[in-house]
Amino acid sequence: MYPLYSALLGLFLLVTLPYWLLQMMRHGKYRAGLRQRLGGVPSSLAAHQEKRTIWVHAVSVGEVVASSAVVEALQREFPSHRVVVSTTTDTGQKLAAHRFGEENVFHFPLDFAFAIRPYLAALCPELVVVAETEFWPNFLRLAKRSGARIAVINCRISDRSLAGYKRFRFWLPKVLDNVDLFLAQTDEDRRRLIEIGAPESRISVSGNLKFDVAPPTAPPIVASLSQSLSQSGAEPVLVCGSTLEDEEGSLLSAFSNILANHPKAMMILAPRHPERFAEVAELVEKLGFRLWRRSLWSGESLAGGVFLVDSIGELAALYSLATVAFVGGSLVPRGGHNILEPALYGVPVVIGNHYENFRDIVNYFRERNAVRVVGVAELPLVFMELIENREWQETLGRNALAALESQRGATAKTVDALVQLMDKGSA
Numbered sequence: 548m549y550p551l552y553s554a555l556l557g558l559f560l561l562v563t564l565p566y567w568l569l570q571m572m573r574h575g576k577y578r579a580g581l582r583q584r585l586g587g588v589p590s591s592l593a594a595h596q597e598k599r600t601i602w603v604h605a606v607s608v609g610e611v612v613a614s615s616a617v618v619e620a621l622q623r624e625f626p627s628h629r630v631v632v633s634t635t636t637d638t639g640q641k642l643a644a645h646r647f648g649e650e651n652v653f654h655f656p657l658d659f660a661f662a663i664r665p666y667l668a669a670l671c672p673e674l675v676v677v678a679e680t681e682f683w684p685n686f687l688r689l690a691k692r693s694g695a696r697i698a699v700i701n702c703r704i705s706d707r708s709l710a711g712y713k714r715f716r717f718w719l720p721k722v723l724d725n726v727d728l729f730l731a732q733t734d735e736d737r738r739r740l741i742e743i744g745a746p747e748s749r750i751s752v753s754g755n756l757k758f759d760v761a762p763p764t765a766p767p768i769v770a771s772l773s774q775s776l777s778q779s780g781a782e783p784v785l786v787c788g789s790t791l792e793d794e795e796g797s798l799l800s801a802f803s804n805i806l807a808n809h810p811k812a813m814m815i816l817a818p819r820h821p822e823r824f825a826e827v828a829e830l831v832e833k834l835g836f837r838l839w840r841r842s843l844w845s846g847e848s849l850a851g852g853v854f855l856v857d858s859i860g861e862l863a864a865l866y867s868l869a870t871v872a873f874v875g876g877s878l879v880p881r882g883g884h885n886i887l888e889p890a891l892y893g894v895p896v897v898i899g900n901h902y903e904n905f906r907d908i909v910n911y912f913r914e915r916n917a918v919r920v921v922g923v924a925e926l927p928l929v930f931m932e933l934i935e936n937r938e939w940q941e942t943l944g945r946n947a948l949a950a951l952e953s954q955r956g957a958t959a960k961t962v963d964a965l966v967q968l969m970d971k972g973s974a
Contacts, residue, residue, distance in 0.1 A: 548718050552684055553659060560657075573822070579637050580654030586662035588669045591650040598629040602672040602695075604655055605632060607639040609885055610678040612863070613701055613756040615646055617676070620962040625969070631670065635681075638821065642860050658683040667693045674969055679703055682712075684722045691725040696968050698728040700961050701756045704739035705882065706903050712743040720744030728968050730961055733907050751964060754957030755908065762891045765864045768841065772815075772854070772868060781813045781850035783870035783934045786894075788862045789819040789884040790875035794899075795827055797878055799834050799853070801927040805934065806851060812934075813849045815865055817856035819875060819884070824857040831855065863888045871933045871940070873897045876904075878923055883909070886918055890951045895933050895943035897921060911954070917946035 560567075571578045583589060601621055605611045611634060622630050632647050633655040634640045643652045656662035663686050672695045679701050690697055704712070712719060723745045730753040731737040741747050776784065785805065787798050795816065805812045814836075818827045824840075831838045837852030841861075844854070856862060866872050872889035874896060876882060882904030889896050890912075897919045902909040912918040921929045933940050 548721070549684065549688065556658060580640065583654040584657050584662065586656055586659075586665045588665045589653055592631060592653060592666075593669045599625075599627060600670040600672045601625065601628050601630045601674045601676065602666075602670055602690075603630060603632045603676045603678070604681060605634055605639060605643065605678045606655075606681060607634065607636040608642050608860075609757075610634075610701075611639050611643045611646065612760055614676075614678045616759055616761075616958045617700065617756065617961055617965070618647060620958065621676075621965065624962065624966055628673070638859050645860065656686075658685045660685055660689060663689050667695075674698070674965065676700055676965065680708060682719075682722060687722060687725040696728075696971070697726045698730065698965055698968055699726055700730045700753070700965075701957070702729050702731045702736055702740065703733075703755075703904075703907075704736050704743070706906070707882070709739050709743070716744060727971075728964060730964055732957075735907065753960040753964060754954065756957045756961065757885060757887050757908070758951055758954040759956070759958040760887065760891070762867070763863045765867070766861050768858075768861055769864050769867065771846065772849070772865070775846060775849055776813070776868065779811070779848035779850045781811050781848065783809060783812050784815065784868050785812065785871055785873070785930065786815040786817075786866055786869035786889070787873040788817045788866065788875060788888070790816065790827075790873075791819055791879055791881055792823065794875050794878045795830055796834075797923050797926060798873065799831065799836065801930050802836075802853070803834075804927045805930060808931070809934065811850040813851065814853045815856060815868065816853055817862045817865070821857070821859060824855065828855055828857070863891075866894055867892045869894045871895050871897060871930060873930075875899075877901050878926075886912065886947075887951055890917070890947035893944040893948040895919070895940050896947055897926075897929055897933070899923070899926075912947065912950050915946050915950045917943065917950040919943065 603618055605614045618630055631651045632643045633653050634643050635655050656666055667689060675690045675695045675697045677699045729740055729745055729750040731740060731750055732755040734752055737750050737752050740750050785802060802814045818824060828838060828840060831853050839849060840855045840857050842857050866889040872894045874884050874886050876884040877899030880901045883902035886896050886898060900920050900922055919929055
């Protein structure tokens, strides 16, 4: 099956090549790290071959943030080892390089033997840690064959992923048999892992690493904005993060209603994907709002307008400025994004009703009156009610922080399990 899989993957990439080339030309996507994705090991990785290695793979920003504490703990637990981190997306790469050092970070290779083998030869990893559900067949097989122990941590099987995995139930158990340890987020994720063919004896429930994330170190822009808001009297502040196409229009419409009653209100708007920054800026201006781009802002008053966050890695800290926070990817059927970032600051959180990718977290929060789930039509009314009802605003924010605090502890469980796995490997 592996040769057939490789052939089909190659055919898929060949057929879709025009799309990838278009994305490279229009948005610069996938161009960075292309050599690394094709098996070109950066010299910074090959420079320390005398050290034993732990390889952590975190797909994008969310996985980098969630696994950061695990990476740091592994560095403490195994000081004689080098911990390196791979990512798939450019945004994840930038954040990982900032947190762990550029010399320890690289782009994950395409799932072909010719691209994977150079990394395994250069790193000789004793332990491979995969965040969430990156079940790349060739990578898992070759990493296992190289002698590495393999763990999948913070494992979550979404509704959409489950349906896809079931289609390959005839082969998936063989792929998953390469994994020595699965650490599931919930009992439901454990059940789903068993359903798609993971060995039951290798699965444990360790909780969700995202609950353990600490508030990020605030970048300078947070203090600058805070000072500007205070001096100009700009309030309330609506922070809309990780927004996707077809969401900004509805959010801006709701913001216009807020401005009618609160002319000094401001919106901090952070699109999910960098290639859409210019498009969203054009939309804001087209709808008649005053616009400031984070990259061009020089301290002007922000009262009554929209502050567009056209930068990477600053959104999480910007939630601290919110009167009300909205987390995107949820007004459209894209599965939602992480609501824990605003919850860290005790901020009331509003999302749309498409949150399948964060089903367990959102449902846990809903049971504790710690998040407000709305449809597009309800959005303006809910924003206004939260802004004007201080008691409800404070209750929702306080409940969100309490719900988050009650679920901490996944990092310690994960690290303990990985240490035990390394000890077994040594034995």
